[in-house]
Amino acid sequence: MKNPFGSALALTIFGESHGRAIGGVLDGMAAGVPVDEEFIAACMDKRRARGDGLSTPRVEADNVQLLSGVVNGHTTGTAIALMIENQNTRSGDYAKTADLLRPGHADFTAYAKYHGFQDARGGGHFSGRVTAALVAGGSIVLAALQRAGIDITTHIARCAGLADTPFALDDPAALAAQVETLASKTEGFAVLDAAVEEPMKAAIRAAGAEGDSVGGVLETAILGLPAGIGEPYFDSVESEIAHLAFSIPAVKGIEFGTGFGFAGMHGSEANDAFRMTPEGAVVTATNHNAGINGGIANGMPVVFRTVVKPTPSIYKQQDTVDYLAKKDAQLSIQGRHDPCIVPRAAIVQTCAAALAVGDLLTARYGAAWMTHPTSFRKEDE
Numbered sequence: 001m002k003n004p005f006g007s008a009l010a011l012t013i014f015g016e017s018h019g020r021a022i023g024g025v026l027d028g029m030a031a032g033v034p035v036d037e038e039f040i041a042a043c044m045d046k047r048r049a050r051g052d053g054l055s056t057p058r059v060e061a062d063n064v065q066l067l068s069g070v071v072n073g074h075t076t077g078t079a080i081a082l083m084i085e086n087q088n089t090r091s092g093d094y095a096k097t098a099d100l101l102r103p104g105h106a107d108f109t110a111y112a113k114y115h116g117f118q119d120a121r122g123g124g125h126f127s128g129r130v131t132a133a134l135v136a137g138g139s140i141v142l143a144a145l146q147r148a149g150i151d152i153t154t155h156i157a158r159c160a161g162l163a164d165t166p167f168a169l170d171d172p173a174a175l176a177a178q179v180e181t182l183a184s185k186t187e188g189f190a191v192l193d194a195a196v197e198e199p200m201k202a203a204i205r206a207a208g209a210e211g212d213s214v215g216g217v218l219e220t221a222i223l224g225l226p227a228g229i230g231e232p233y234f235d236s237v238e239s240e241i242a243h244l245a246f247s248i249p250a251v252k253g254i255e256f257g258t259g260f261g262f263a264g265m266h267g268s269e270a271n272d273a274f275r276m277t278p279e280g281a282v283v284t285a286t287n288h289n290a291g292i293n294g295g296i297a298n299g300m301p302v303v304f305r306t307v308v309k310p311t312p313s314i315y316k317q318q319d320t321v322d323y324l325a326k327k328d329a330q331l332s333i334q335g336r337h338d339p340c341i342v343p344r345a346a347i348v349q350t351c352a353a354a355l356a357v358g359d360l361l362t363a364r365y366g367a368a369w370m371t372h373p374t375s376f377r378k379e380d381e
Contacts, residue, residue: 005243005244005247005355005359006028006355006358006359007359007363008028008359008362008363008366009026009027009028009029009141009355009358009359009361009362010026010027010028010359011024011025011026011027011134011137011138011355012024012025012027013130013133013134013137014133015084015086015125015130015133016119016121016125016127016129016130017086017119017121017125017127017129017130018086018119018121019086019119019121020085020086021083021084021085021086022083022084022086022129022130022132022133023081023082023083023084023133023136024081024082024133024134024136024137025079025080025081025082025137026069026079026080026082026137026140026141027079027080028359028362029069029075029077029080029140029141029144029370030075030077030367030370030371031074031075031076031077031371032074032075032077032371033074033075033144033370033371034073034074034143034147035066035070035073035074035075035080035140035143036073036143037064037066037073039139039143040064040136040139040140040143041063041064042186043135043136043138043139043142043347043350043351044062044063044064044084044132044135044136044139045062045188046187046188046190046344046346046347047062047131047132047135047188047344047345047347047348048060048062048188048344049338049344053204053205053208053339054189054201054204054205054338054339054340054343055338055339055340055343055344056336056337056338057336058088058090058336059088060084060086060087060088060132061087062084062132063084063085064082064083064084064136065082065083065084065085066080066081066082067081067082067083068080068081069081080137080140082133082136082137084132084133084136086129090335090336098120099322099323099324099325100320100321100322100323100329100331101320101321101323101331102312102313102318102320102331102333103312103318103319103320103331104309104312104313105126105312105313106126107120107323108321108323110126111323126249127249128249128250128338128341128344128345131248131249131345131348134247134248134348134351134352134355135347135348135351137351137355138350138351138352138354138355139351139354141351141354141355141357141358142350142351142354144358144369144370144373145354145357145358145361147373147374148224148361148369148370148373148374148376149224149373149374150222150223150224150225150357151179151183151221151222151223151224152220152221152222152223152350152353152354152357153179153182153183153190153220153221153350154182154190154218154219154220154221154346154347154349154350154353155167155178155182155190155191155192155218155219155346156189156190156191156200156216156217156218156342156343156346157216157217157218157219157305158216158217159200159203159204159214159215159216159217159340159342159343160200160203160204160207160214160216160340161203161214162196162199162200162203163196164191164192164193164196164200165178165191165192165193166219167219167221167303169257169258169286169287169288169290169301169303170285170286170287172223172283172287172300172301175221175223175301175303176223178192178221179221179223188343188344188346188347189201189343190343190346190347204339204340204343205339207310207339207340208339208340210316211314211315211316212310212314212315212316212339213310213311213312213313213314213337213338213339213340214310214339214340214342215250215307215308215309215310215311215340215341215342216307216308216340216342217305217306217307217308217342218305218306218308218342218345218346218349219303219304219305220303220304220305220306220349220350220353221301221302221303222291222301222302222303222353222357223301225237225291225297225299225301225302225357226297226299226377227282227296227297227298227299228296228297228364229296229297229357229360229361229364230292230295230296230297230360231295231296232294232295232296233295235295235360235363236292236294236295236296237292237295237296237297237302237360238256238292238295238304239295240356240357240359240360241254241302241304241353241356241357242254243356244352244353244355244356245304245306245349245352245353247352248306248308248345248348248349248352249341250308250309250311250312250341250345251306251307251308251309251345251349252307252308252309253306253307254304254305254306254307255304255305256289256290256292256302256303256304257287257288257289257290257291257292257303257304258270258288258289258290259304259305262288265288270288270289271288272284272285272286272287272288272289272300273285273286281299282298282299283299283300284298284300287300287301287303290302290303290304291303306349308341308342308345310340311337311338311339311340311341313333313335313337313338314333314337315332315333315337317330317331317332318330318331318332318333319331
């Protein structure tokens with residue numbers, strides 16, 4: 001089993017949903033980088049369940065303990081170990097259905113890979129609970145990126161059939177204003193259109209009341225990424241971001257820029273014409289390709305969307321298989337589950353993108369983007 005992501009900047013995650021703790025090891029951060037524990041806590045709070053009908057009744061404090069690699073508010077240059085204790089588990093909820101394969105979950109594939117030695121309590125290592133470690137590690141990188149002039153933000157583009165205002169793909173100034181609006185929101189329900197927030201919340205609660213769940217679409221914008229980042233093929237900007245995006249449980253698809261909309265366009269419509277700004281910078285008149293050409297960033301905003309499937313843990317009776325008895329069975333799931341993953345997953349996607357961008361930057365600039373965040377771009381001039 002392989003748990004690390006990244007080559008120049010890497011995060012390894014560990015733990016299970018109902019184990020003693022979950023956590024991660026972030027390796028590759030330079031020495032002397034500020035670490036703001038209040039910022040980490042704010043990111044964790046956006047992911048944290050509140051038991052309000054929009055998320056699981058399992059409410060965890062999610063306090064991040066920095067075990068190594070940080071002293072006096074700065075990185076030491078060695079591996080940063082972080083841990084989050086699981087303090088609100090109810091493993092007994094899973095005892096009666098332990099041998100029943102939950103549709104949409106990794107129960108069968110876990111048996112196929114680990115031959116019954118996996119921790120099945122609460123989904124074990126496959127649980128979305130483990131994404132708390134991704135947020136904890138990713139938030140350290142996210143803060144470093146902000147100091148380097150790179151902003152990453154995610155909003156709920158669609159949920160339960162309702163749509164938020166989309167990001168202004170072709171207007172960098174308007175997009176920057178949208179990112180600023182989202183940055184000012186302190187709670188975790190990230191939408192641009194205030195008028196759609198309550199209807200979305202009502203639709204999520206209604207699905208939960210029926211023992212069902214809903215999905216949606218998350219849209220992420222990356223501003224300030226320098227031109228020249230990424231590699232043409234296997235380590236392209238899209239490849240690294242997609243790798244992290246699909247590491248988020250329930251993400252089943254991704255598109256960049258106009259994405260699948262390209263299928264209905266002509267080349268004359270899809271191409272982004274180049275032009276010079278009065279300051280002498282090369283930009284594009286449109287941004288259908290989401291700031292990426294040939295796998296390499298061109299300096300325009302990178303915008304991508306993921307689709308998040310409905311939470312597979314639903315309270316409706318489902319057909320399944322008793323794996324050990326080798327016979328068909330009926331399943332009524334117990335436990336505490338989210339009626340919708342989308343709102344809590346927004347910050348997870350932001351932090352996942354931060355890890356991808358951090359790895360790409362480190363591959364090109366080494367530690368300079370962390371240690372000299374305001375001047376590292378000069379080598380490109």
